Amino acid sequence: MDFLKGLNPQQKEAVAHVEGPLLLLAGAGSGKTRVITHRIAHIISEHHVPGPCVLAVTFTNKAAGEMRERVQRLLGDPSTMHSPVVSTFHSFCVRLLRRDGKALADVRHGFTPRFNIYDNDDQIGIVKSIYRQLGLDEKTFMQYRAALSRISHAKNKDEGPEDMHKAGTDPITSRLAVTFERYEAALRQANALDFDDLLLQSVRLLRHDGETRSKYNRQFEFLMIDEYQDTNRTQYQLMRLLSEARPNVCVVGDEDQSIYGWRGADIRNILDFERDYPNAKVIRLEQNYRSTKNILDAASAVVANNKQRKGKWLWTEHGAGDAIRVYEAMDGENEALFIADTIERSLRQEPKDRVAVLYRTNFQSRQIEEALRRSNRKYLVVGGFSYYQRAEVKDILAYVKALLNPDDSIGLLRIVNIPARGIGKTTIEQVERFAADNAVSAWAAMGQMIEERLLSGRAELALSTFHRMMEELREGIQERPLPAILRAILDRTGYQRVLENDNTPEAESRLGNVQELVNAAADAAERGETVADFLDHAALVADADGLDEQAQVSLLTMHNAKGLEFPVVFIAGMEEGLFPHSRSHNSESELEEERRLCYVAMTRAEKKLHMSWARYRRRYPGAAAEKSIPSRFLAEVPNQLVQRGGAKAAAPQVDLFAERHEVRESAKKNLYTGKTYNSVDNIKQYFSERGVPAPRGIAAPQPVPPPARPAGKPKAPFGPGASIRHPRYGQGIVLRREGEGDEAKLTVQFAGHGLKKLIQKYAGIKVEE
DNA sequence: TGATTGTTTGCTCCA
DNA sequence: CAAACAATCA
Numbered sequence: 080m081d082f083l084k085g086l087n088p089q090q091k092e093a094v095a096h097v098e099g100p101l102l103l104l105a106g107a108g109s110g111k112t113r114v115i116t117h118r119i120a121h122i123i124s125e126h127h128v129p130g131p132c133v134l135a136v137t138f139t140n141k142a143a144g145e146m147r148e149r150v151q152r153l154l155g156d157p158s159t160m161h162s163p164v165v166s167t168f169h170s171f172c173v174r175l176l177r178r179d180g181k182a183l184a185d186v187r188h189g190f191t192p193r194f195n196i197y198d199n200d201d202q203i204g205i206v207k208s209i210y211r212q213l214g215l216d217e218k219t220f221m222q223y224r225a226a227l228s229r230i231s232h233a234k235n236k237d238e239g240p241e242d243m244h245k246a247g248t249d250p251i252t253s254r255l256a257v258t259f260e261r262y263e264a265a266l267r268q269a270n271a272l273d274f275d276d277l278l279l280q281s282v283r284l285l286r287h288d289g290e291t292r293s294k295y296n297r298q299f300e301f302l303m304i305d306e307y308q309d310t311n312r313t314q315y316q317l318m319r320l321l322s323e324a325r326p327n328v329c330v331v332g333d334e335d336q337s338i339y340g341w342r343g344a345d346i347r348n349i350l351d352f353e354r355d356y357p358n359a360k361v362i363r364l365e366q367n368y369r370s371t372k373n374i375l376d377a378a379s380a381v382v383a384n385n386k387q388r389k390g391k392w393l394w395t396e397h398g399a400g401d402a403i404r405v406y407e408a409m410d411g412e413n414e415a416l417f418i419a420d421t422i423e424r425s426l427r428q429e430p431k432d433r434v435a436v437l438y439r440t441n442f443q444s445r446q447i448e449e450a451l452r453r454s455n456r457k458y459l460v461v462g463g464f465s466y467y468q469r470a471e472v473k474d475i476l477a478y479v480k481a482l483l484n485p486d487d488s489i490g491l492l493r494i495v496n497i498p499a500r501g502i503g504k505t506t507i508e509q510v511e512r513f514a515a516d517n518a519v520s521a522w523a524a525m526g527q528m529i530e531e532r533l534l535s536g537r538a539e540l541a542l543s544t545f546h547r548m549m550e551e552l553r554e555g556i557q558e559r560p561l562p563a564i565l566r567a568i569l570d571r572t573g574y575q576r577v578l579e580n581d582n583t584p585e586a587e588s589r590l591g592n593v594q595e596l597v598n599a600a601a602d603a604a605e606r607g608e609t610v611a612d613f614l615d616h617a618a619l620v621a622d623a624d625g626l627d628e629q630a631q632v633s634l635l636t637m638h639n640a641k642g643l644e645f646p647v648v649f650i651a652g653m654e655e656g657l658f659p660h661s662r663s664h665n666s667e668s669e670l671e672e673e674r675r676l677c678y679v680a681m682t683r684a685e686k687k688l689h690m691s692w693a694r695y696r697r698r699y700p701g702a703a704a705e706k707s708i709p710s711r712f713l714a715e716v717p718n719q720l721v722q723r724g725g726a727k728a729a730a731p732q733v734d735l736f737a738e739r740h741e742v743r744e745s746a747k748k749n750l751y752t753g754k755t756y757n758s759v760d761n762i763k764q765y766f767s768e769r770g771v772p773a774p775r776g777i778a779a780p781q782p783v784p785p786p787a788r789p790a791g792k793p794k795a796p797f798g799p800g801a802s803i804r805h806p807r808y809g810q811g812i813v814l815r816r817e818g819e820g821d822e823a824k825l826t827v828q829f830a831g832h833g834l835k836k837l838i839q840k841y842a843g844i845k846v847e848e
Numbered sequence: 849t850g851a852t853t854g855t856t857t858g859c860t861c862c863a
Numbered sequence: 864c865a866a867a868c869a870a871t872c873a
Contacts, residue, residue, distance in 0.1 A: 139863085169863050199862085274863050342862065440860050462862090496850095503849045537849085621863060638861050660860050676861080699858065700864045 082121040082153065086114070093329075093362045094118045097126055097301075100356035101329040102349070106393045107378070107682035108369025108644065111331050115303060116146060118329065119163050120153040122301055127799070129814030129826050131834055133163035134321070135303040140167055141624040142305070142642060159828060160799065160814045164299075168314050169274065170619050172281040175295075176272075177611065182288035183280060188267065190280075193611070195271040195480050195487045196618040200473075202227050202262075202273055204489050208511070209261045215254065228341075230259050234275045235311050235343035239263070268520060269487040278313040285320040296324035298834045306642070307332030307352075311343035319355070326356055334389060335382050338638060338676045340668070346387075367393045367682075369644050371400025373720050374688050378681035381715045385671045403716060405653075406691040407725035410704060411446050414693045417725070418649050419450035421689060422632060425647055434632045435645040437680050439658040442699075443651060444634045451632065461635035462622025471578075471589045472596055476617055478568045479610065481522075482553045488514065488521035498577040501541035506534065510542075548572070561610050562601040569593065637680040648684035650677075653692040653710040677712045690716075691725075797825055797839055802847045808832045810847060 083091045090110060093103050094117045105111035119135060122128050137143045143165045154161045166174075173196070176183065180192040197205075206223045210216070217223055233243060240260035246252060266273065272280060285292045302322050304310065307330040310318075322328045330352060337344055353359050367375050375395050382388070408414035422434055436447055441463045451458045466472065474497055481491045492511070496502040513533070514524035528534055529543045548571055556564060569575040578590045603613045623639045633645070652658055659673035681688060690713060695704040797803060801813045811829035818824050821840035828834055837844065 167863075277863085339862080341860085442859090499850065501849065505849080541849095619863065623862090636861065657860095662860060672861095702858085702864090 082117045082124070086110075086117065087366060089362055089364050089366075090114050090117075093364070094121050096329075096360055096362070097122055098327060100326045100352070100359035102352050102359050102361045103329060103331040103364065104361065104391075105331050105333055105364040106367060106391065107333065107336060107679070108367040108375075109364035109393070110366075110368055111305075111364060112146070112149070112642075114364070115305060115329075115331060116149040116153060119146075119150050119303070123150075123161055123163065124154055127815055128300060129160050129828075129834075130162040131159065131164055131814070131828065132298060132300045132826070133303070134171075134299040134301070135163055135165045136168055136171065136305065137165060138167065138306045138309065138642065139621045139623045140170065140619065141621070141626060143167060143170075160812070167619070167621075168310075168317070169277050170615070172277040172317075173615050173619065175281050175291075176277070176284065177615075179288075179291045179294070180280075180284055182291065183284045186283055186287050187280065189270055190267075191270055193270070193484055195269065195484050195490060196277070196615065197266065197269075197271045197273045197489070198618060199227075200468075201271070201489050204493070205262055205265045206258065208489075209258050209265070212261070212515070213254070213257065215258070220254065221251070226255060226258055229255060230262060231273075231275050232343060233259065234279055235313055237279070237313070265489070269489060270484060271487055271489070275313070278311075278317060282313055282316045282320065285317070292320060292323070294833075295321055297836060300325060300327060302328045304328070304330045306336075308334055308337040308346070308349060309339040309342075309344045310348050311339075312345050312348070313343075315345070315348045315351070328356070335385075335391075335675055336641070336679050338641065338672060338679060340672050363391070365391060365393050367395045367397075369685055370395065370682060371397050371686060373399050373402060374681065374684050374686075377403050377688070377716045377720045378678050380717050380720075381681065381712055382674060382678040384715050385674055387668065387671055401687055402722035403720050404687070404689045405713060405716070405721050405723050405725075406689060407709070407723070408691055408693040410695040411652075411693045411697065412450075414651060414691050415446040415450035417691060418447055418651060418689075419454045419456065421649075422451070422456060422647075423454055425687065426631070429646070432646040432686070433628075433630070434647040434649070435640060435643070435683060436632070436634045436649045436651060437637045437640050437683065438634075438651045439637060439660060439676075440652075441636060443657075447634060447651065456632055457630075458632040458634055459625075459627055459630040461626050461633055462639050466592070467617055467620060469589075469592055471574075471592050474574070475565060475568060475593060475596055476614060478552075478572065479564060480614060482549065482556055482564075482568075483610065483614075485522040485549075485553075486520040491521050494572075495545060498573050500545060500573075501537065502545060503538075506538040506542065509534070509538075556610070561604045561608070561613055562597055564610065565597050565600050569597070637676050640683050641679055644683055644685055646685045647687045647689075648680070649689045649691065650680050651691050652696075653690050653713050654696065654707040655710055656707065657696070658710055658712070674712065797823065797844070797846070803827065803844045804847045805829065805835075805837070805842060805844050808835060811835070 083094055086094060090113070093101065093114050103111065103114065105114070115135065119133055122133060123130050135143075135146060137146055147162065147165045150163060150165075151157050151161070176194070177192045180190070184190045203223045206226055210220070210223070233239070240256050240263065243252065243256035243259055266276070285295070299321055302318065304318060309332075318328060318330075332349060334346065334349060337346065353361070370378075372395055375393055375397075379392055383390075406414070406417050408417055418436060425434065426432060438444065438447075444460055444463060448458065448460065474494055477490045477494045480487055481494060485491070492507060495507065510521055510524050510528065513528055514521045517524065517527070519527070525542055525546055529539060529546060532539065534542060552567055552571055559567075575590070575593065578586045578593070600613060603616075608616075623635075623641075626633065626635070626639075626643070637650070658677070659670055663669035663673050692709050692713065693707060696707050697704045797813055798816055799813055803811055803813060805811060805827070808827075808829040809832075811827040811832075813825050813827050814834075815826040816823050817826075823839045825837045825839055825842070825844075826834060827837060
């Protein structure tokens with residue numbers, strides 16, 4: 080098949096550029112996913128590169144799944160030898176560390192590949208407890224989140240607490256440095272990694288362990304990185320380490336869509352690419368296939384106000400299309416009603432259109448949901464309060480983690496008194512102090528304190544009962560199937576009983592969630608996932624993974640909308656302070672990032688783009704409504720592209736304002752028809768969607784299906800697809816054969832040993848039937 | 849120790 | 864109007 084067909088000249092050039100570094104500057108809607116998938120298919124099919132030798136990194140698990148599927152459809156062959164490894168940076172790193180991380184223990188004391196992953200809440204928990212130890216107060220010193228963000232930035236720059244100590248001796252910096260130091264110590268003590276660590280420790284591992292580094296270098300001949308503008312420094316180093324042997328790196332990005340500076344994304348990654356790979360080919364994709372000319376021009380005009388920008392202007396062959404509609408609402412409620420109402424009208428005209436409502440902050444979805452429910456419109460909220468953050472789900476998973484990794488003190492203390500079993504604040508504090516004084520984990524501290532009878536009678540009884548229960552649950556945990564483990568936890572801890580005895584609707588819903596978790600675990604077990612796999616998936620789910628293309632109306636943040644497209648797009652809350660957000664008002668560069676976010680949001684639209692703002696907005700129900708100023712970005716949209724409506728417009732409009740009372744009442748009557756991502760019905764789906772099979776090649780050993788033989792080629796004795804036997808590695812499948820005769824170099828996939836490259840005549844291999 | 853009640857705060861984006 | 868926290872009482 081010709082993978083160049085139907086592409087424009089620049090796209091063709093990018094697909095056909097196989098060897099050597101490639102920087103692809105792909106504007107919004109310029110067909111970059113098409114280029115990436117075609118390029119992968121081209122490399123695998125035309126250059127006979129085994130799929131597992133191609134590594135593609137995307138931003139979300141969802142995008143990874145789609146890319147895998149699209150490549151498969153192009154090649155029409157689902158076998159291993161034609162499946163590239165597609166993954167996010169984070170899940171790639173988790174697999175790297177779990178599979179080959181043992182050597183990291185040399186440089187990170189106490190590390191084992193059975194580490195736990197700490198999420199945001201866990202991190203805050205640690206910082207809270209450090210503040211308590213140091214006598215710091217969130218209000219007078221620094222917010223937990225702010226401290227964590229400083230720590231995270233330092234880690235992304237590969238700086239430790241020592242560097243922070245050196246940076247300043249003022250009380251704030253030095254206290255922060257101490258917090259940082261203890262934070263790192265807590266993670267190491269618990270054998271836990273935070274999200275930054277997943278990347279950082281992977282880099283450390285690859286630097287330290289030459290064998291692993293060369294193993295991965297041998298395997299991955301071609302590397303592709305999507306959304307390159309949003310990678311941070313650690314990810315850059317990872318890329319360098321993985322492509323040390325061959326500079327076959329293709330990165331795809333758009334400086335105008337860089338929206339993760341606050342998470343450490345570094346523009347230098349694009350600039351340095353050309354410096355570090357001087358012979359890099361640079362290709363620009365500037366034809367937009369997605370939006371009407373009006374939408375494209377409006378978005379381009381907005382982002383043109385940024386100074387830190389190389390500058391480019393996308394073009395399209397599409398017609399002008401509808402004007403950009405700007406709506407001025409009386410207040411937030413009126414804005415929501417306008418959106419719901421316009422969606423109805425729009426869908427009556429075009430019933431097949433998909434609609435997205437985009438906003439800057441999650442809390443904005445509330446009012447819009449309410450309005451949509453009222454008009455009986457089904458919708459899907461992506462992200463927000465996602466279901467795995469629910470207390471009951473986290474509790475149960477925390478039990479599993481505590482059983483697998485008893486030294487994870489934060490996790491253990493989370494569940495030590497859930498459900499209530501008489502281990503109160505005082506006892507927990509004693510355990511924490513003992514653990515800190517003796518430099519042991521909380522679990523070890525408990526054991527010792529019981530043995531040495533250091534506790535009051537009541538506390539000792541409660542604690543030793545808990546201790547014994549955990550030990551019993553831990554017995555044989557490696558061998559037992561996941562659903563059985565969960566059920567044992569629910570049963571033995573009394574978690575289920577407590578919920579059952581509580582006859583509130585709240586408890587009932589929790590019970591339902593817990594039940595679904597068990598079902599999801601059963602499904603995962605059937606797919607062959609281990610307990611650790613299941614936990615990893617739960618830890619690495621992204622909000623954006625929850626998107627459902629079938630949903631007619633989706634509500635999501637602008638950040639989550641990255642990479643997506645919709646015929647009809649609403650951007651709500653176009654107000655100063657909300658968007659651009661007040662927290663980004665202090666620096667020009669943060670403001671420019673907000674503007675890029677606006678560009679990203681606008682360019683999601685294919686046909687219709689609505690932007691709205693409210694003259695008065697209250698931050699939460701009951702608060703005073705504050706007068707707002709329209710976002711500066713609205714003023715940056717050229718007037719001739721805009722059609723205005725709303726409070727000040729001359730055009731007659733529905734008096735939505737008067738309906739407000741009625742709306743509030745009907746919404747109260749629970750006219751709930753919307754399917755939200757958090758609802759109990761979706762939990763099963765949620766987890767089954769997480770069941771992304773581990774990318775082949777790095778995954779745990781698995782049987783390799785015999786790949787189809789390339790049609791029309793004579794069957795070589797050790798040609799692609801042949802099953803062979805190696806004296807050391809056992810049975811394997813030949814993926815590629817380079818060279819002639821018995822000097823040929825074979826790339827072979829062995830079950831349990833991964834990919835190996837062998838010279839035929841030295842390897843002592845036999846054909847197997 | 850833990851459940852209940854009262855008080856205060858609320859503020860980004862995310863793997 | 865929540866959630867998070869503090870204070871109070873059983």
